[in-house]
Amino acid sequence: MRAVTGTALWLVRLLYLAFALFPLLWLLRIALTPDEILYREGTTLWPSRTTLANFAYVIEESPFPVFFANTIVVALGTAAAVTLLAAGIGYAFSRFRFRGKSALMVFLVITQLFPIVMVITPLYQLLAPIGLVDTRIGLILVFTAFNLPFAAFLMHSFYEGIPAELEQAAMIDGCTRFQALVRIVLPLMLPGIGATVGFVFTAAWSELLFSLMLITSESKKTFAVGLLGFVGKSGVDWGQMMAAATLALIPPAIFFTLIQKYLVGGLTAGAVKA
Amino acid sequence: MSLAADNPATGRSPGTFRRRLRAAEPYGYVAPGLLVVALVMLVPLAVGISFSFQNYVIFRPASRGWSGFENYAEIWSDRTFWLALSNTAKWTFWSVAFQLGLGLGLALILNKPFFGRAVFQSLVFLPWAVPTFLSGLNWQWLYNPLVSPLPAALAAVGVLDEPRNILSDPDLALWGPITAMIWWGVPFFAITLLAALRSIPSDLYEAAAIDGATPWQAFRHITVPFLLPMITITILLRTVWVANSPELIFVMTEGGPANSSQTLPNYVFTSAYSSMNFGYASALATVLMVMLVIYSVLLLWVRGRLGR
Amino acid sequence: MAEVTLKGVAKSYGRTPAVREFDLDIADEEFVVFVGPSGCGKSTTLRMIAGLEDITGGEIRIGDRVVNDLPPRDRNISMVFQNYALYPHMTVRENQAFGLRLAGRAKEEIARKVARASGILGLDPYLERRPAALSGGQRQRVAMGRAIVRDPDVFLFDEPLSNLDAKLRGQMRTEIKKLHEKVRTTVIYVTHDQVEAMTLADRIVVMRDGRIEQVGTPEEVYHRPVSDFVASFIGSPPMNLLEGRIVAEGDAPAVALSGGPVLPLGPGHARLPAGASVTLGLRPEAIAPQGMAGPMRRPFAFEADITLVEPLGGEALIFLALGDREMTARVFRPPARLAPARGVQFLVDLAEASVFDGGTGRRLGDDGAN
The missing domain is CATH 1.10.3720.10 (MetI-like)
Structure with a gap:
């Protein structure tokens, strides 16, 4: 009886694993398949020959390296800006009582209910006259605002994990409040800061709609927009497209794997309080 | 509120001032972030709602105008x-x-x-x-x-x-x-x-x-x-x-x-x-x-x- | 080294008062303990002295400086926290040196002071360890080391022993006492444990609901509590509090316990009006079965039932029923045959009795004349 349930459990686990990984593995499998045999062997589990030619094309001849670089700039810029601003908000929420605090927290939660599509058109109208449409800075600004509320709660939960007495001890030892924050609290928060950076980076890396609406010139496109344009073109080259998609997956997958543990912890703390 | 430290010219003690400054501190930490959120989310939200009461098609700028609940x-x-x-x-x-x-x-x-x-x-x-x-x-x-x-x-x-x-x-x-x-x-x-x-x-x-x-x-x-x-x-x-x-x-x-x-x-x-x-x-x-x-x-x- | 003066210090959160009109003069090198139940405002008061909480009213002086609006770093104090608050990313040595480094002291001076503090506290073997690799007692010592190295005017302790197990707590209590003998600095120490208060303090401040209930030496607080609250808070087991009524006044005042005997009071209580409702307070060690009692100044005999005996080795607690009320007696070197029994003769030393007003709980009468 126990052996049977054990086997059944493993079967369930394997099904989950297959469900999660099959699409990604298939992406890789098509990307590795040479053009000539793609349609003949499109549905077999593994092609009779494999090639790196699609990756080589994407990296050496397509505009994707430019898209890639643009996305990195935008995602890193967003992650840096959000983390800095969220560090401030989380600190105030965690360490001070002040008038309007709970109203602010509620407001930040409510922003999570806004349909993004609601603000896309007005944002375009507002950013155009000040020259922020079709710029990476404009994208960073917009992504920052949309990722800030969640990041602020994430940072808040990480601050809550650090006893206020540590700062107080430092202030008695001779620190100003700011010194105590920089010399004692922030070093202890490094994992949390890393998780926030990773989370925001992944979110910014994945964004499609604002990029589609706000970026028009080829040289400033992000990966998402570029890839979608690729799909739209006639005569789709499956191998190259999937090679590009596989490459687009690498940075968020790395970031995500690194931060997973801390993110789970942060979500827990934040969620339990909610 | 030590009376001894009261400055008769302003009627406010330096201690009170410092205390007010400290009370303002948390707002300094939240202000930059909130400003960004307000500018990028709240303002467009309001503008978006106002668009919904307008006849507003980008290709037809001439016909733009208020249209009520049309x-x-x-x-x-x-x-x-x-x-x-x-x-x-x-x-x-x-x-x-x-x-x-x-x-x-x-x-x-x-x-x-x-x-x-x-x-x-x-x-x-x-x-x-x-x-x-x-x-x-x-x-x-x-x-x-x-x-x-x-x-x-x-x-x-x-x-x-x-x-x-x-x-x-x-x-x-x-x-x-x-x-x-x-x-x-x-x-x-x-x-x-x-x-x-x-x-x-x-x-x-x-x-x-x-x-x-x-x-x-x-x-x-x-x-x-x-x-x-x-x-x-x-x-x-x-x-x-x-x-x-x-x-x-x-x-x-x-x-x-x-x-x-x-x-x-x-x-x-x-x-x-x-x-x-x-x-x-x-x-x-x-x-x-x-x-x-x-x-x-x-x-x-x-x-x-x-x-x- | 400095005296600390609190004048009319008050603290409220919004409309809720936490500490009201707190007046206290603490002498240089004095060891003062704030004690009281949780929520009585003792920690808040300490944190106001430290500068971690703003004060809502009044004045705090350290030495000859008013520190009301000085940030903690400018008050020249040091503090030991309940959870130690050691910097987890620094070694024991760095933890202790942190304050001195901030103050920009010379390297040799820092090394010398850390070495001295570590020597006093026996921290030398652990200097390169991080707090996570230390036991609770060791962390406690590091926290004290970090406080000592800075030669502060005042040491503040916020329930420093409450995270330790009972045995370690006893040891560290002794060490804190020794430490004070060595460094002779003004100490303000907060605890909810009356044993710590009794053993450590030069003077005890008993607090209740944000106010000072009594200030006095351990002896005064123990033997002459100003209220039934202090009487029940200080001492373990607590003072027996028995409700009664004054039945005779003048030359031979007496109190009748409800459902119990009539006890004669001393001349100090001559002015109590007959009929007044009072609470009689008797320390457990003032009561003993006949034959086990030590010398008494004004013994009074009565009969009661022993319901339970708790032997503690060198002493024993006897629970006795007198009418419908319970009392506790404490006897030293108890005989082995001590067991529950009916109709046992007891002696109580009425010279040790405290009398409190039945309504307000305040102490009545001039006991000096007892």
Whole structure:
């Protein structure tokens, strides 16, 4: 009886694993398949020959390296800006009582209910006259605002994990409040800061709609927009497209794997309080 | 408030000033972030609502002007809107229901130690790291019988009559984005529910076992009540998020064929992006937002009643 | 080294007062303990002295400086926290040196002071360890080391021993006492444990609901509590509090316990009006079975039932029923045959009795004349 349930459990686990990984593995499998045999062997589990030619094309001849670089700039810029601003908000929420605090927290939660599509058109109208449409800075600004509320709660939960007495001890030892924050609290928060950076980076890396609406010139496109344009073109080259998609997956997958543990912890703390 | 330190000229002691400065400190920490949020979210929100009362098509600048509730009246008689509304409900319900069910199962699996659990966990959570648009593309390709075995497999088990692309079938097209959404969203549910599971004190299960509870009874009377608050809050957040999210549909079907997989946010986006009808798109978005706010308030109210 | 003066210090959160009109003069090198139940405002008062909480009213002086609006770093104090608050990313040495480094002291001076503090506290073997690698007692010592190295005017302790197990708590209590003998600095120490208060303090401040209930030496607080609250808070087991009524006044005042005997009071209580409702307080060690009692100044005999005996080795607690009320007696070097029994003769030393007003709980009468 126990052996049977054990086997059944493993079967369930394997099904989950297959469900999660099959699409990604298939992406890789098509990307590795040479053009000539793609349609003949499109549905077999593994092609009779494999090639790196699609990756080589994407990296050496397509505009994707430019898209890639643009996305990195935008995602890193967003992650840096959000983390800095969220560090401030989380600190105030965690360490001070002040008038309007709970109203602010509620407001930040409510922003999570806004349909993004609601603000896309007005944002375009507002950013155009000040020259922020079709710029990476404009994208960073917009992504920052949309990722800030969640990041602020994430940072808040990480601050809550650090006893206020540590700062107080430092202030008695001779620190100003700011010194105590920089010399004692922030070093202890490094994992949390890393998780926030990773989370925001992944979110910014994945964004499609604002990029589609706000970026028009080829040289400033992000990966998402570029890839979608690729799909739209006639005569789709499956191998190259999937090679590009596989490459687009690498940075968020790395970031995500690194931060997973801390993110789970942060979500827990934040969620339990909610 | 030491009187001795009072400065008679201003009637205010330097101590009071310093105390006021300290009281202002937290606002200094929150102000920059809030400013960005307000400028990029609140202002456009207000502007967007004002657009919804205007005749505003980018290609026809001459005809721009206030139009009262004209856009809303148009929505009322717009058959695509009603179709998109029912599709949105269907899309949201099935996506969230499957995410919850599969996510709960995954969380229960991950809550028990087994050989290779850490590796297993980071692999099954991987879909969450995949950018949404990319998981849309990924599944769009998976439904293509030319380059994927999935249609053949679906035909083999009898779901399809022959290996064809469900995305071009008006009756089934919406299920394409739904599967992509389920695939992408299961890890999120699993993570939050796993966290909640770990917060249940293990001695409760020991006490229940000593009291003679079967594993099912323990699940029913300990696990479920403990998870319920977390489940409702997660469902609330996810429902709103899924209902608001047009990416997968935009990427996979663009609402087609013939609007058969059109949902409200995607309708808003295509109205704004393709037809450049900002007035109508804003009115649609406002309707969507109002419905989501009503839904959230209702759910929170129900949760509050259940809680007490 | 400095005296600390609090004048009318008050603190409120919104409309809720936490500490009201707190007046206290603390002498240089004095060891003062704030004690009281949780929520009585003792920690808040300490944190106001430290500068971690703003004061809402009044004045705090350290030495000859008013420190009301000085940030903690400018008050020249040091503090030991309940959870130690050691910097987890620094070694024991760095933890102790942190304050001196901030102050920009010379390297040799820092090394010398850390070495001295570590020597006093026996921390030398652990200097390169991080706090996570230390036991609770060791962490406690590091926290004290970090406080000592800075040669502060005042040491503040916020329930420093409450996270330790009972045995370690006793040891550390002794060490804190020794430490004070060595460094002779003004100490303000907060605890909810009356044993710590009794053993450590030069003077005890008993607090209740944000106010000072009594200030005095341990002896004064123990033997002459100003109220039934102090009487029940200080001492373990607590003072027996028995409700009664004055039945005779003038030359031979007496109190009748409800449902019990009539006890004669001393001349100090001559002015109590007959009929007044009072609470009689008797320390457990003032009561003993006949034959086990030590010398008594004004013994009074009565009969009661022994319901339970708790032997503690060198002493024993006897629970006795007198009418419908319970009392506790404490006897030293108890005989082995001590067991529950009916109708046992007891002696109580009425010279040790305290009398409190039945309504207000304040102490009545001039006991000096007892």
